[in-house]
Amino acid sequence: MSLYQIIFRKKLSYFLNYNGELFPVFLESEVMFLIVGLGNPGADYAATRHNVGFMAADALHEAYGFAAFRAKFDGLIAEGKIAGEKVFLLKPQTYMNLSGNAVVKAAQFYKILPQHVIVIHDDMDLPVGKVKVKLGGGAGGHNGLKSIDAAITPGYNRIRIGVGHPQGRGDDVVNYVLGGFSKADREKISEMVDLIVETLPVLLEKGMAAYSTIVGQKVSH
Secondary structure, three states, X not given: OOHHHHHHHXXXXXXXXXXXXXXXXXXXXXXXXXXXXXXXXXXXXXXXXXXXXXXXXXXXXXXXXXXXOEEEOOEEEEEEEEOOEEEEEEEEOOOHHHHHHHHHHHHHHHOOOHHHEEEEEEEOOOOXXXXXXXXXXXXXXXXXXXXXXXXXXXXOEEEEEEOOOOOOOOHHHHHHHOOEOOHHXXXXXXXXXXXXXXXXXXXXXXXXXXXXXXXXXHHHO
16 A cells, blocks of 8 residues: 555645644644734733733633633643634733744644634734734734744734824834723724624634625624
């Protein structure tokens, strides 16, 4: 029997880990997803614009009854299911600029490919109250995404939550993303987080094209 026949009969594929090493993976094994909410650890940052990813992760954790977060992979990770799919929910505790360190450790340990990684993050290029989603793309100046791109390649799913943009540059931008929301903006962010919680099963079940369509329809209403 040839190697090709063995591979075909066993539905065998290979996982190329992030150190460039190959490991056999059986395709009938359960697909797992890694959802990453980006933010900075600590109470001082909890309610800031840069932490909307953490806010979304916490909302998903509560809505879908995940197990308790535990410290692992330089982050806080919890296991659960969304729409019948096995999901690991990760909040990196490395501070934003080193988020990739936590993501690559978790993805490598569970053998999760980039196309099954979903990163939720703040986006200053979108106004408050807007959400856009895509597979792959650039970091757009976001240091957390830059770190993840370098760690696992840019080929992962992104859920972008708009936080608006300050008038100035440099220190103004830093102070802005590390600042809190107005009452009105906080309500809009809460609505967008609720939208993500409601629609995320579509991404897991049907993929990014279907998810982008439904998010676009709901945001435009």
